[in-house]
Amino acid sequence: DADVTQTPRNRITKTGKRIMLECSQTKGHDRMYWYRQDPGLGLRLIYYSFDVKDINKGEISDGYSVSRQAQAKFSLSLESAIPNQTALYFCATSDDRTGGYYGYTFGSGTRLTVV
């Protein structure tokens, strides 16, 4: 099994629908992140969590919400999907040591299309 698992891998949804992307990890890392990737742009941080009780907004959090259900699970929700949220979404984890820069591990990505 992958260390960081994202579900679903691909999803097509309609404008206005609520959708949840899920991420689970077996790395034992405290830190978890959600990024989106758009063509021609670098990965951009949506939300991050340093532990179950700590949730922080990233660079582009508008239109998104998250839930950290357990150390190993971090979900991203789009409350009312819009077409410009069409992107490739990545979950990542990192080790808490030395500022969380070590052990960065990415999931395989979720390709979301909003029509």
Next chain:
Amino acid sequence: KNEVEQSPQNLTAQEGEFITINCSYSVGISALHWLQQHPGGGIVSLFMLSSGKKKHGRLIATINIQEKHSSLHITASHPRDSAVYICAVGRSNQFYFGTGTSLTVIP
């Protein structure tokens, strides 16, 4: 303006060539990652650097903190090295990503 700049954006090489990808950043950092993204989309961390040089197989990564610059070198390139290579700099407990260098190695 992205605070992480990579060059070149696209690179085509013949199998066996020595390849260099560059990354420049504008502010002080605590760490730098080189990542590899294959056409299927998955991202893998190749190196994490905070100083000096690291080598793994045919891959070499260097960083010059004073010049705010890092390079990723691939020796004896192979078609399986074809991927997007992404530089990410870490500061304030977060990473900031370059837009990537798309490498194609032709047999």
